[in-house]
Amino acid sequence: MSAFTAAEIIAALKAVHEQREDPDADQRTAAYWWGKPDDSVAWWLSVCRMIADDPIAQSLYLAHVAEDLSHKRSIKDWAYDVADAAANSPRAGSQRNKRAVESYDTPWGHQAARDGLALALWPHLSDEVPGRNKRCEQYGCGHDAYLYIRDAVESRAKEHIASFRDDMEQCRTGRHSRWFRERWEDATGNVWPRS
Numbered sequence: 650m651s652a653f654t655a656a657e658i659i660a661a662l663k664a665v666h667e668q669r670e671d672p673d674a675d676q677r678t679a680a681y682w683w684g685k686p687d688d689s690v691a692w693w694l695s696v697c698r699m700i701a702d703d704p705i706a707q708s709l710y711l712a713h714v715a716e717d718l719s720h721k722r723s724i725k726d727w728a729y730d731v732a733d734a735a736a737n738s739p740r741a742g743s744q745r746n747k748r749a750v751e752s753y754d755t756p757w758g759h760q761a762a763r764d765g766l767a768l769a770l771w772p773h774l775s776d777e778v779p780g781r782n783k784r785c786e787q788y789g790c791g792h793d794a795y796l797y798i799r800d801a802v803e804s805r806a807k808e809h810i811a812s813f814r815d816d817m818e819q820c821r822t823g824r825h826s827r828w829f830r831e832r833w834e835d836a837t838g839n840v841w842p843r844s
Contacts, residue, residue, distance in 0.1 A: 658716060659683045674817035675714040682715035693820035697813055700832035703727075709806055710813040713770050724766065728802050732762035735801035750794045757788035761795050765802030769810065 653661075662679045672680070674693065681690035698707045705727040708720035736753035750758075767778050781799075785792050819825045825833075830841040 653716075655683075662715075674821045675814065677821065678711070678817065679715040682711060682717055689821075693817050696820060696833070697816040699836045700816065700829065701809075701813060703809060706809040706813040709770070709809045710817070713810050714814075725763065728762040728766045728806070729759050731802050731805050732758045732765075732798045735798055750797055752791055752794050753798070754788075754790065757784070757790040757795060758798050760784060760788060761798035762802045765799040765804075766806055768799070769803045769806035 662676075662683055674690075677687055677690050678694070681687040694707065698704070701707060705724065708724050711717040712720070712724060733753075736750040736758060761784070764778050764784065768775055779787075781792055781796055784790075785795050788795075816829060819829050825841075834841055
């Protein structure tokens with residue numbers, strides 16, 4: 650994995666932004682985050698954070714589209730909480746009230762959470778994340794247990810990123826779904842303005 654300087658990231662994002670006549674929300678957000686003035690994006694981020702199902706959604710989205718890791722501690726803590734909850738809740742369809750992962754242990758569980766997070770945030774770097782066999786050998790855990798935790802974190806992170814992206818795109822286009830408007834009304838206590 651190679652490290653990029655801020656100048657290289659800005660140059661790459663600038664090139665992406667200039668390639669499209671009408672950049673999507675991801676491209677505009679990345680450009681804004683790394684210094685391009687765009688008051689619309691600032692407003693979109695504020696609104697989308699306000700209506701998001703989970704406060705971590707914005708941090709995940711920004712880490713994904715703008716490579717911003719300024720909230721890495723809160724993102725990791727969130728991933729650890731998801732891993733712990735996944736391990737301790739009963740599996741879907743289970744007749745017994747039994748933990749989903751009986752062998753769950755914090756060291757390998759947190760590593761599985763970090764790996765799931767990396768796969769969700771940077772799918773283009775999936776070859777850089779050690780595979781299941783290597784991690785299970787490293788931590789002495791079962792393959793199914795490790796995958797269950799890793800996939801649970803990856804899935805939840807992807808859901809949050811996709812949901813936040815969808816909300817940002819609705820702000821960009823000005824076409825808001827009923828679900829978007831309802832969440833805005835719930836968050837603000839106001840009635841959505843009719844055009």
